[in-house]
Amino acid sequence: MTDPIHPLFAQLSNPQLVELHFVRSTASSQTVLDIVLREGSVLRRFRFTQPQDVRLKPPFPDVGYLQVFDVTARGLDRLRVRVADGEMSEAISFWAAGVEEIAV
Numbered sequence: 001m002t003d004p005i006h007p008l009f010a011q012l013s014n015p016q017l018v019e020l021h022f023v024r025s026t027a028s029s030q031t032v033l034d035i036v037l038r039e040g041s042v043l044r045r046f047r048f049t050q051p052q053d054v055r056l057k058p059p060f061p062d063v064g065y066l067q068v069f070d071v072t073a074r075g076l077d078r079l080r081v082r083v084a085d086g087e088m089s090e091a092i093s094f095w096a097a098g099v100e101e102i103a104v
């Protein structure tokens with residue numbers, strides 16, 4: 001099964017990772033991973049909820065570009081999004097319950 005690109009990312013052709021911020025709230029047990037992507041001169045911030053299996057490997061932070069997939073059709077328990085390094089270097093990868101765009 002080939003996962004489709006998530007609709008929020010369908011119009012991005014080569015988004016570069018420029019910022020990554022991980023927050024775990026002990027009060028609400030909510031975990032989020034915010035990333036900022038740059039495409040040309042445009043910056044966009046995305047919030048991934050309940051990230052799981054976050055992996056950072058060399059050559060991180062040198063990530064080619066990110067690919068964000070909609071994995072809803074797989075029927076996985078509480079996972080709807082998969083993120084991977086588009087250069088296949090596996091510099092960054094993770095799964096998440098959801099994603100939304102937020103103000104930069």
